Amino acid sequence: MQPSSPQQSEAALHAVDYWQVIKNRYGIILLTLLLVFMTAAVITYVMPKKYESFATMEVKPRGQLISPINPAFSQGAGAAMMTPRFFETEFEKIKSRNVLSKVVDSLDLSNRWGVDKESALQILRGIVKTQNIRGTDLISISVTHQNREDAKDIATEVARAYKEYRMEVEGGVTERALHELKAAVRDQEDQVEERRKVVTSIAEQKGIVDSADSMSFTQRGIDEYSSVRSAYDSYDTLEQQKIELQSQIKNLLNYNEDQLLNYASALNLPDNIIKSLYPQYLELKRQVEGLKSNGLGDLHPTIISQEKVLSEMKLQLDEGVLSLRESLQAELDLANAKLAQVGNLKNDRKEEAIQRSLDRQAYEDAKRAYNTDQELLQSMKEKLLGETISNSLTEELTEIHDQPVLARAPVSPNVTLNLALGAVVGLIFGVGIAFFLEYMDTSVKSMEDVERYLQVPVLAVIPKDVGVLHKQSGMSPDAEAYRILRTNIEFNRKNPEDNSITVVSGGAGEGKSTTLVNLAYICAQGGYTTLMIDGDLRRPRLHTFFDINNSVGLTNFLTTELALEDVILQTPVDNLYFMPSGILPSDAAGILNSRRMSELIQDVKQRFDLVLVDSPPILGVSDASVLASEVDLTMIVVQHRKLPRNMLMRVKQAVENVGGNVIGVVLNNVDVRSDSQYQYYTSYYTYYAPAEAQVGPPTGSGKASDSKAKVSSNTNTDSELY
Known part of the structure; x- marks a missing residue:
C-alpha cells in the first residue's frame, strides 16, 4: 500500500480519537470553559436589572358585530378584514409615532427621562414589545425598563393610547364609508330610472308587448x-x-x-x-x-x-x-x-x-340591465340601513383584559440562563480550540504517524517519566519497554554482525541519552557485553549517569596514541562498559570523520557484542551524520508530541544522505494515561505484582565472571583491560 501524503488531512478521526483529543487537551478545555463562564458571570453581574410589565388586549377587526338587517353580510366583512397579516399590522400601529406620541405627552416622558421628544420616542420603540398570544385573538403589550414604575405606567398608557387611536381611525373611516354609501345609493337610483326609460322606449318603437309569461x-x-x-x-x-x-x-x-x-x-x-x-x-x-x-x-x-x-x-x-x-x-x-x-x-x-x-335582443338586454341595477339598488339600500344601525351601536374594537402591574422581580439579566449559556459556550469553544490545536499540531502523535511518514518500524514505546534503570531498586516494570526494544533490535537487523548502533534525535531534550543508557543496561543484564561510547562531543551526558570523570575518553584516543584499554571503563553494572567523550575539541565533526574513528568502530565491534554510540542532535550539528555513516545501524529517538512530522522526515533523510541505515524509531516519553492507544503496548505493567517490586536486583557476580570470560574470548588484548 502506498504511503499517505504528509499533507493529507487528519480530519477523519474515529470516536475514540475524538475522546482521546479531549483527554489530551482537557486543560485547554477547562481553562476556556472557566474563562468564558467567568466572563458570563461578570457580564451578568454588571448588567442593569430590568423589570417587565405587560397588558393583554383583545383586538377585533371592523365589522365583526352582527348586523340586525343582514347578518351574513356583516360577518363576511369582518372575516374578510381578518387577513393573515392583521396582527402584524396592528403591532406596527401600536409602535407607530401617533400612538407613542400620545404616551410621551401623557406621561411627560421627556422631562421624566431628561431627553427630547424624539429621543423619548426612540427609547419607547426599543422597550415596547408586542406579540400575538398563540391560538387566540389576544395581543400582549410588554414594556421592559430599569424602573418598575415606569414599566407599569408605560404599558398602561400604550394600551390606552392604542385603543383611543384605533377608535379615532375606525370612527373616521366609518363616517366616510357611510357618506360614500349614501352617495352611491342616490347615483344608483338615477341609474335605475334611466334604465326604465330605455326599456319603455324600445317596447313602444318595436311594438313589443311584454307578456307576463316569460316563455x-x-x-x-x-x-x-x-x-x-x-x-x-x-x-x-x-x-x-x-x-x-x-x-x-x-x-x-x-x-x-x-x-x-x-x-x-x-x-x-x-x-x-x-x-x-x-x-x-x-x-x-x-x-x-x-x-x-x-x-x-x-x-x-x-x-x-x-x-x-x-x-x-x-x-x-x-x-x-x-x-x-x-x-x-x-x-x-x-x-x-x-x-x-x-x-x-x-x-x-x-x-x-x-x-x-x-x-327582441335589444329589448331583453335593456330589460336585463334594468333588473340588475334594480337588484343592486335594493342591496345597497339594505347595506346602508345595516351599516347605519351598526354604527349607532357602541362597538368595542379593543378590550383590555389584563391591566399592567408592578413587576416583583427583574426579568433581565437571567442569571441561570446566562451562566448556563456561558458554560455551554465555554465548553464548545474549549472543545473547538482543542480540536483546532490538535489539527494544527503536526508533531508525532502515534506509531502510525511514524510508520506512515518514515516507512520504518517503531521498535519500542517508552512511557513517560521513566528514570535511569540501573539506579532503581527492585524489579522495575519500566525495564520491560527496553527489553521489548532489545528484542525488536535483534529481529529487525538483517545481519547479525551489525552490532554497532548510534542513537540520534532531531532535537535536544528528546531522551536520546537516557534511552541509550537504559538500553545498554538491559542488554548487559541479558548477557550482552555492551559498550557505550559518548560520541556527543558538544554536550556529553553519559558520564553523569554513572558519576564517572570524562576527562579522558574518545577524543583522547582519536587525537593521541593512547591504547583502547586506557579509555574504556567498566561500570558498576556487569557486562556494561563505557567510553567517555574526553576533552571537548574545537572541531568535533573533523575528529569523528577520521580514519582512526573508523578503525575504532571496527575494533570495538570485534571486542563487544553490542556497541551503542551516543550522538548530538542530528538537525543541529553534523556530528551525528558522521557517526551514522561510521556505524552499522542508526536508531532514531522521537519524543512523543514534540517533533513535527516534517522534521522527523528530515532526520531520516539526514541519516540516509550519508549512507546510514535506519533500523527503527523509539517513541519516547509517551503519556499512556492520556493516550489510551498505547496502553496495549505498555500493558506489561499489569504483570508486575507488588511483591515482585520488593525483590532486590541480582548480584550478577557469577554473570560478571562469565561476561569477562566471553569478552576475553572475543578480544585480541589482555583481559585486564576490563
Whole structure:
C-alpha cells in the first residue's frame, strides 16, 4: 500500500480519537470553559436589572358585530378584514409615532427621562414589545425598563393610547364609508330610472308587448328559427339535386360510347330504357361472339340475323341516350327555377328573422340591465340601513383584559440562563480550540504517524517519566519497554554482525541519552557485553549517569596514541562498559570523520557484542551524520508530541544522505494515561505484582565472571583491560 501524503488531512478521526483529543487537551478545555463562564458571570453581574410589565388586549377587526338587517353580510366583512397579516399590522400601529406620541405627552416622558421628544420616542420603540398570544385573538403589550414604575405606567398608557387611536381611525373611516354609501345609493337610483326609460322606449318603437309569461319571447324566437331553418333545408336539398343533375349531364357529354351506355344503365330515372335494354344488348353480343368462336362465319344465316338484331338494339340505345340527355336537362332547368324561388324565400325569412331577433335582443338586454341595477339598488339600500344601525351601536374594537402591574422581580439579566449559556459556550469553544490545536499540531502523535511518514518500524514505546534503570531498586516494570526494544533490535537487523548502533534525535531534550543508557543496561543484564561510547562531543551526558570523570575518553584516543584499554571503563553494572567523550575539541565533526574513528568502530565491534554510540542532535550539528555513516545501524529517538512530522522526515533523510541505515524509531516519553492507544503496548505493567517490586536486583557476580570470560574470548588484548 502506498504511503499517505504528509499533507493529507487528519480530519477523519474515529470516536475514540475524538475522546482521546479531549483527554489530551482537557486543560485547554477547562481553562476556556472557566474563562468564558467567568466572563458570563461578570457580564451578568454588571448588567442593569430590568423589570417587565405587560397588558393583554383583545383586538377585533371592523365589522365583526352582527348586523340586525343582514347578518351574513356583516360577518363576511369582518372575516374578510381578518387577513393573515392583521396582527402584524396592528403591532406596527401600536409602535407607530401617533400612538407613542400620545404616551410621551401623557406621561411627560421627556422631562421624566431628561431627553427630547424624539429621543423619548426612540427609547419607547426599543422597550415596547408586542406579540400575538398563540391560538387566540389576544395581543400582549410588554414594556421592559430599569424602573418598575415606569414599566407599569408605560404599558398602561400604550394600551390606552392604542385603543383611543384605533377608535379615532375606525370612527373616521366609518363616517366616510357611510357618506360614500349614501352617495352611491342616490347615483344608483338615477341609474335605475334611466334604465326604465330605455326599456319603455324600445317596447313602444318595436311594438313589443311584454307578456307576463316569460316563455312567450322564447317560444316566438323558437318558431321564427324553425321557419328559417326549414327554408334553409329546402334550399340545400334543391341545390344538392341540381348538383347531381349537372354531374350526370357532364358525364353523358364526356364519356365514349361504351362508358356512356354503362353510366346511363346505372341511372335510376323514369323512362330510362337503357337500364333494361343495355344488358340485353350485351348478352346478345356475347352470344354472337360465342357462335363465331364455335366456327360460324360472318355469312352464316344465324350470325347475319343476330347482327341485324344487334344493330336495331344499338339504334334504340342511341335514341335512349339522346332522350335521357334531354330529360336530364329539363330536370336541371326545373331544379334551377325551384332553387331560385326557394332562395328568395330563404332570404326574405332570414332578414325578417334577423330584424325581429335584433329587436327582441335589444329589448331583453335593456330589460336585463334594468333588473340588475334594480337588484343592486335594493342591496345597497339594505347595506346602508345595516351599516347605519351598526354604527349607532357602541362597538368595542379593543378590550383590555389584563391591566399592567408592578413587576416583583427583574426579568433581565437571567442569571441561570446566562451562566448556563456561558458554560455551554465555554465548553464548545474549549472543545473547538482543542480540536483546532490538535489539527494544527503536526508533531508525532502515534506509531502510525511514524510508520506512515518514515516507512520504518517503531521498535519500542517508552512511557513517560521513566528514570535511569540501573539506579532503581527492585524489579522495575519500566525495564520491560527496553527489553521489548532489545528484542525488536535483534529481529529487525538483517545481519547479525551489525552490532554497532548510534542513537540520534532531531532535537535536544528528546531522551536520546537516557534511552541509550537504559538500553545498554538491559542488554548487559541479558548477557550482552555492551559498550557505550559518548560520541556527543558538544554536550556529553553519559558520564553523569554513572558519576564517572570524562576527562579522558574518545577524543583522547582519536587525537593521541593512547591504547583502547586506557579509555574504556567498566561500570558498576556487569557486562556494561563505557567510553567517555574526553576533552571537548574545537572541531568535533573533523575528529569523528577520521580514519582512526573508523578503525575504532571496527575494533570495538570485534571486542563487544553490542556497541551503542551516543550522538548530538542530528538537525543541529553534523556530528551525528558522521557517526551514522561510521556505524552499522542508526536508531532514531522521537519524543512523543514534540517533533513535527516534517522534521522527523528530515532526520531520516539526514541519516540516509550519508549512507546510514535506519533500523527503527523509539517513541519516547509517551503519556499512556492520556493516550489510551498505547496502553496495549505498555500493558506489561499489569504483570508486575507488588511483591515482585520488593525483590532486590541480582548480584550478577557469577554473570560478571562469565561476561569477562566471553569478552576475553572475543578480544585480541589482555583481559585486564576490563
